[in-house]
Amino acid sequence: MARELEAGQPDPLGATVRDGGVNFAIVSRHATRVELCTFDAGGHERRMPLPARSGDVHHGFLPGAGPGLVYGFRAHGPYAPREGHRFNPHKLLLDPYAREIVGRFEWREVHFGYRRGQPDTEPDPRDNAAAMLKARVAAPLEQRPNSAAELRVPIAETILYELHVKGLTKQHPEVPEPLRGTYAGLGHRACLDHLRGLGVTTLSLLPVHYCVPELHLDPLGLTNYWGYNTLGFFCPDPRLSSNPNDPSATRAEFRAMVAAVHEAGLEVVLDVVFNHTAEGDERGPTSSFRGLDNALYYRLDPEDRAKQLNWTGCGNTLDFGQPAVIRLVLDSLRYWVKDMGVDGFRFDLAPIVGRSGPGGFDPRSPFFTALEHDPVLARAKLIAEPWDLGPDGYALGRFPGRFLEWNDRFRDGVRRLWLRRDLGRGELARRVAGSSDRFDHGGRLPSASVNFIAAHDGFTLADLLSYARKHNHENGEDNRDGHGHEISCNCGVEGPSEDPQLLDQRRRLARALLATLFVSRGTPMLRAGDELGDSQAGNNNAYCQDNALSWVDWAGADLELLAFVRRLISVRAEHELLRRDSWLRAPDPGGAPDRLPVRWRRSDGACMTVDDWHDPRRRSLAMMLGEGDDAVLVLFNPELEVVLFALPPGPWVVVLDSAQPGALEPIACTSSRSLAAQAVAILARPSGSAMTSTPNN
Numbered sequence: 001m002a003r004e005l006e007a008g009q010p011d012p013l014g015a016t017v018r019d020g021g022v023n024f025a026i027v028s029r030h031a032t033r034v035e036l037c038t039f040d041a042g043g044h045e046r047r048m049p050l051p052a053r054s055g056d057v058h059h060g061f062l063p064g065a066g067p068g069l070v071y072g073f074r075a076h077g078p079y080a081p082r083e084g085h086r087f088n089p090h091k092l093l094l095d096p097y098a099r100e101i102v103g104r105f106e107w108r109e110v111h112f113g114y115r116r117g118q119p120d121t122e123p124d125p126r127d128n129a130a131a132m133l134k135a136r137v138a139a140p141l142e143q144r145p146n147s148a149a150e151l152r153v154p155i156a157e158t159i160l161y162e163l164h165v166k167g168l169t170k171q172h173p174e175v176p177e178p179l180r181g182t183y184a185g186l187g188h189r190a191c192l193d194h195l196r197g198l199g200v201t202t203l204s205l206l207p208v209h210y211c212v213p214e215l216h217l218d219p220l221g222l223t224n225y226w227g228y229n230t231l232g233f234f235c236p237d238p239r240l241s242s243n244p245n246d247p248s249a250t251r252a253e254f255r256a257m258v259a260a261v262h263e264a265g266l267e268v269v270l271d272v273v274f275n276h277t278a279e280g281d282e283r284g285p286t287s288s289f290r291g292l293d294n295a296l297y298y299r300l301d302p303e304d305r306a307k308q309l310n311w312t313g314c315g316n317t318l319d320f321g322q323p324a325v326i327r328l329v330l331d332s333l334r335y336w337v338k339d340m341g342v343d344g345f346r347f348d349l350a351p352i353v354g355r356s357g358p359g360g361f362d363p364r365s366p367f368f369t370a371l372e373h374d375p376v377l378a379r380a381k382l383i384a385e386p387w388d389l390g391p392d393g394y395a396l397g398r399f400p401g402r403f404l405e406w407n408d409r410f411r412d413g414v415r416r417l418w419l420r421r422d423l424g425r426g427e428l429a430r431r432v433a434g435s436s437d438r439f440d441h442g443g444r445l446p447s448a449s450v451n452f453i454a455a456h457d458g459f460t461l462a463d464l465l466s467y468a469r470k471h472n473h474e475n476g477e478d479n480r481d482g483h484g485h486e487i488s489c490n491c492g493v494e495g496p497s498e499d500p501q502l503l504d505q506r507r508r509l510a511r512a513l514l515a516t517l518f519v520s521r522g523t524p525m526l527r528a529g530d531e532l533g534d535s536q537a538g539n540n541n542a543y544c545q546d547n548a549l550s551w552v553d554w555a556g557a558d559l560e561l562l563a564f565v566r567r568l569i570s571v572r573a574e575h576e577l578l579r580r581d582s583w584l585r586a587p588d589p590g591g592a593p594d595r596l597p598v599r600w601r602r603s604d605g606a607c608m609t610v611d612d613w614h615d616p617r618r619r620s621l622a623m624m625l626g627e628g629d630d631a632v633l634v635l636f637n638p639e640l641e642v643v644l645f646a647l648p649p650g651p652w653v654v655v656l657d658s659a660q661p662g663a664l665e666p667i668a669c670t671s672s673r674s675l676a677a678q679a680v681a682i683l684a685r686p687s688g689s690a691m692t693s694t695p696n697n
Contacts, residue, residue, distance in 0.1 A: 014097025344381025
């Protein structure tokens with residue numbers, strides 16, 4: 001039986017099995033006392049004040065305790081909302097460092113630190129322990145093997161594939177039923193065979209941290225399917241486990257999935273949500289951080305400290321001006337790399353992590369400095385969503401050099417080119433060339449730009465071409481949620497159609513969009529299911545739709561589109577000039593040797609002039625990369641008619657034409673090449689038997 005608490009150690013934070021017992025350590029600057037609360041199998045609670053304090057860390061050691069012990073904390077201190085303090089020892093608090101979380105979360109009035117429906121000036125005296133989630137002491141993990149788990153895909157060869165763990169396999173016919181929609185399902189051979197055959201290199205998983213749904217979804221019978229509402233930053237979400245009631249089995253399943261993905265030669269990147277927590281705004285529940293030290297963990301309104309600053313649109317904002325918050329995030333990142341085996345992270349609303357002062361984004365913030373010098377995270381891939389709702393919140397191109405950044409300028413520009421034909425050739429060239437206006441500084445390379453056409457947030461690729469407006473009524477917010485100004489084109493009919501000509505136009509545009517993505521400088525990202533023609537029926541904010549609307553529809557897969565995407569990625573891999581991670585330059589003898597020569601041409605073969613770049617009447621463009629026998633030519637025709645392109649001198653072969661997706665063999669060309677309306681073609685110099693015998697001009 002566990003004895004009385006001893007002083008223990010302030011490090012590491014959380015619950016650590018050691019020396020014949022368990023050490024507990026937790027950060028609270030303003031708490032006067034923190035109690036450790038343990039629970040037996042019958043739910044009976046034992047409260048013990050942590051006996052020692054080192055700076056802001058309260059700690060204690062419980063001899064005789066071990067893995068499986070269920071526990072939580074209660075923090076004592078002032079309940080003074082106008083001063084930023086919301087301590088309420090009647091509320092059991094979840095350990096922010098919990099590796100295992102037990103219980104089933106339900107929205108109940110008792111979880112709030114005040115009585116709902118009344119002013120929050122007085123604490124609620126009702127105890128919530130019986131209904132509250134609790135932490136469980138986790139057994140130490142065995143060390144991971146170092147073979148395939150240590151693989152790293154070079155940045156220049158990275159192709160991101162953004163997916164939801166459940167959504168990708170829930171309807172996969174070759175994944176066994178018990179594993180569909182789980183970590184094990186993602187690691188199943190049938191799923192990995194598809195991903196390897198597709199040619200992607202790096203799986204970017206939507207959040208897998210322990211998540212709870214928002215309060216407003218509960219009466220609607222909906223949940224936070226995407227997972228952007230984190231409560232436990234060290235615990236894999238049990239909803240994605242084939243053993244959801246066993247946290248230790250869930251951890252093991254996640255690690256096994258990562259190992260299987262590595263064995264397949266692929267990487268795992270996690271979408272992490274360190275900008276806010278699931279506690280919501282100042283009227284939200286007291287579940288963990290708010291009760292431990294609201295004024296320490298969260299940014300508060302300086303004019304009214306009873307209110308949270310909402311720079312995330314989710315009610316609260318974590319305060320990266322506090323060393324405790326920086327430490328929490330770094331400890332979490334290290335855990336997922338060192339113990340769980342992942343290869344990198346995509347930071348949701350990433351400017352938040354670069355805000356250490358009173359407002360603006362700072363690429364030299366303490367968090368970025370600590371991250372740069374962390375030896376465990378030195379090789380991790382880092383990706384930023386470079387915008388939030390705070391001051392100076394649009395930070396595209398301003399992140400430190402190791403970061404890749406989601407590039408919405410590329411997304412919007414390419415959509416405008418093909419769907420509205422209102423993009424000038426200068427802007428097309430700028431985006432295709434790697435968005436140098438944003439990233440060509442400080443030694444950064446084109447790979448810093450994560451180029452994408454569609455992502456989880458917004459229309460799918462198929463819906464971009466089928467809907468002119470959002471259809472989010474099933475989300476329960478009267479269609480008010482989601483982006484109201486998507487750059488899309490329904491091609492004349494809203495939603496599904498059986499018109500052969502309309503369907504042909506949609507397919508043609510889909511191929512042109514994808515081809516533009518994979519011939520551009522930068523790191524391409526493909527949304528899971530877009531290679532199959534997946535639709536969400538026009539819902540561009542399906543975050544709460546854990547059903548067939550969001551799950552990838554394997555039975556309805558567009559196999560012709562899938563074959564085209566495979567071929568497109570293969571062509572990018574075969575032609576180094578298409579994926580070389582270097583900026584472009586004019587082909588003059590004195591040009592920078594580390595930059596790739598490029599010639600921009602009109603369709604008649606003449607080099608582009610200043611006037612040509614600004615001519616609104618013409619949009620077709622040719623891009624020639626390299627010189628001599630080592631050259632690649634990309635033709636863009638956004639026009640609604642066939643365009644005849646005059647080719648540079650010498651022999652060429654068409655290795656891909658988006659207007660002819662069934663053509664698998666290179667086609668020889670001499671002086672010219674006709675390109676169908678709304679199409680992209682890739683040409684290269686012939687080599688040996690690669691050229692067919694019949695010219696096609």
